[in-house]
Amino acid sequence: MAAVDSFELLYKEIARSCNSCVETLAVVGALYTASKAVILVRDCYSFVRVHFLPRLMPSTRLGRRFGEWAVIYGASEAIGKAYAEELARQGICIILISQEGASVSDTAKAISETHRVDTMVLVADFSQGHAACKPVKDALRDKDIGFLVNCVDDSLRNSPNFTGLSEDLLWDVINRNIAATTLMTRLVLPGMVERRRGAVVNISSGACYRPSPSKAALSASTAYLDNFSRALHHEYGRQGVFVQSLVPFQVAPHGASAGGWLIPQSDVYARHAISTLGISHRTTGYWPHTLQFRLVQSMPEWIWVLGSRMLTSSC
Numbered sequence: 001m002a003a004v005d006s007f008e009l010l011y012k013e014i015a016r017s018c019n020s021c022v023e024t025l026a027v028v029g030a031l032y033t034a035s036k037a038v039i040l041v042r043d044c045y046s047f048v049r050v051h052f053l054p055r056l057m058p059s060t061r062l063g064r065r066f067g068e069w070a071v072i073y074g075a076s077e078a079i080g081k082a083y084a085e086e087l088a089r090q091g092i093c094i095i096l097i098s099q100e101g102a103s104v105s106d107t108a109k110a111i112s113e114t115h116r117v118d119t120m121v122l123v124a125d126f127s128q129g130h131a132a133c134k135p136v137k138d139a140l141r142d143k144d145i146g147f148l149v150n151c152v153d154d155s156l157r158n159s160p161n162f163t164g165l166s167e168d169l170l171w172d173v174i175n176r177n178i179a180a181t182t183l184m185t186r187l188v189l190p191g192m193v194e195r196r197r198g199a200v201v202n203i204s205s206g207a208c209y210r211p212s213p214s215k216a217a218l219s220a221s222t223a224y225l226d227n228f229s230r231a232l233h234h235e236y237g238r239q240g241v242f243v244q245s246l247v248p249f250q251v252a253p254h255g256a257s258a259g260g261w262l263i264p265q266s267d268v269y270a271r272h273a274i275s276t277l278g279i280s281h282r283t284t285g286y287w288p289h290t291l292q293f294r295l296v297q298s299m300p301e302w303i304w305v306l307g308s309r310m311l312t313s314s315c
Contacts, residue, residue, distance in 0.1 A: 043294075046280075051287040054275040062090050065278070066199045066242075067146015067192075071095045073184050074151030074176075076103045078253040079203055082266035083149055086274050088115040092147065095120045097136065097184070099176070126180040127171065137187055144195070148188045150181040151203045152222055162216045170217060177221035181228070189232075189241065196240030199277055202229040206249040206284055206293050210304045222247075226282075233281045245282045246273055249289045262288050 070087045074080040075096045084094050088111045096104040101123040108119040122139055124132045153176040185200060192198030204222035212219040229245035236243060254266045264272075264286060273285030284290045296304065 047287070047290065050276055050280045050283055051272070051290065054279060055272075062087070062274075062277070063092055063146065065146075066197055067144045067195070069093045069095060069143045069145050070147035070149065071097060071140065071145055071184070071188060072149045072151070073097045073180055074149075074153060074203070075107055077151045077153065078266040079248065079251055079269060080149065080151030081107055082254060082270035083151070083201075083203070083273065085111055085115070085267065086270040087147060088117045088119075090274075091115075091117065093118040095122060095140070097122045097124050099123070099125045124180075126183055127175040133183055133187060136184075140187065140191075145188050145191055145198065147199050147201065148184060149201045149203065150184060150225070152177050152205065152225060154205070154218060157215070157218060161214055165217065173217050173221065178224055181225060185228075185232070189236065192241045193236060193239050198240070199242045199244065200229070200232065201244045201246060201277070202226075203246040203248070206247045206289060206296065208247055209293070209296055210301060212308045213305060214308070230282060237281070242278050243281060244277065246285045247282070247293065248273070248284050248286060249292050262292070264288075
C-alpha cells in the first residue's frame, strides 16, 4: 500500500508540473500562430499593393515624377528592349547604350517612329575602362536623365560548366554585367542626386537568391546586381533617388510563344514591372514570378540545386 500511495503522489506531482508546462506551451503556440498570421496578412497586403493597386489606380506621369530621358544599357536583351519601348509609350525619350551600335539602332528607329519620342544610340565598350565613360558623360550632359535601366546579359544561360568558358568570354561577362552597370550608375547618379529625383533600375534574375550549378558566372553576376541595387537604395533613397532591383524569372521574347502565365512575353512583363516603379525597391515585377520567388525562398537549398542540375542535364 505504501508503494501504491507513493506512486499516486508521484503521479499527481508529475501531472501538476505537466499542466504548468502545457499552459506555457499553449501560450507559446498561440503567440507563434499569431505572429505567422500577422506575417501572412502583411505579405498579402504587400503583394496586392505592389502588383495590383498601381495597375488599378493611374499614377502621375513618369516624366514629371522622375525625368524626361531614360538611359537603357542592355536593350539588345528582350526585357531591356521591352522596358525601353514601354517607357517610350509613356512619353519618355530614350538613349540606348551598347557595345555594338548596330544591335540597337533598329530598336531606336522603331521606338522613335512608333511612339514619336527622341532617341539616341551611344556605343560604349566598358572593357576600355575610363576611356568609354567620357563620350557617354558628354552625351548625357544637360539632359534631364530620369531613368537608368541596366539589364543583365544572360548569354551564359545555356553555357557549359565554368571551366568550359574561355577567359575572353568571362572578361566580357564581367564587363557587361558588373563593370558597365557600376560605371553607368556612377555616371548618371550624381545628376539625379542633384535634382533630387530619378530612378535606377537594375534587372537581373530571380535565380540570384540561390546558387545555380553550371551557371556560376551568371548566378554571381545577378547576385551582384541585386545587392548593388539594395545597397544603393539604402544609401540614396532619402535623397530622392528610387533604386529598384528587378529579379524576374523566365520571360519570353516579344513575338515568341509565351509559356503560360508563368512565362510572359517581354512586353507584358515590362508593363507590369514599370507599374511597380516608386513602390517596391526589390521585386520580381510580375505577380506570378513573385509567387515563384516566395517558393524559392522557402525551399531548402539542396532541392533548388537538385532541380537546377536536372534542368541543366535535360537541356
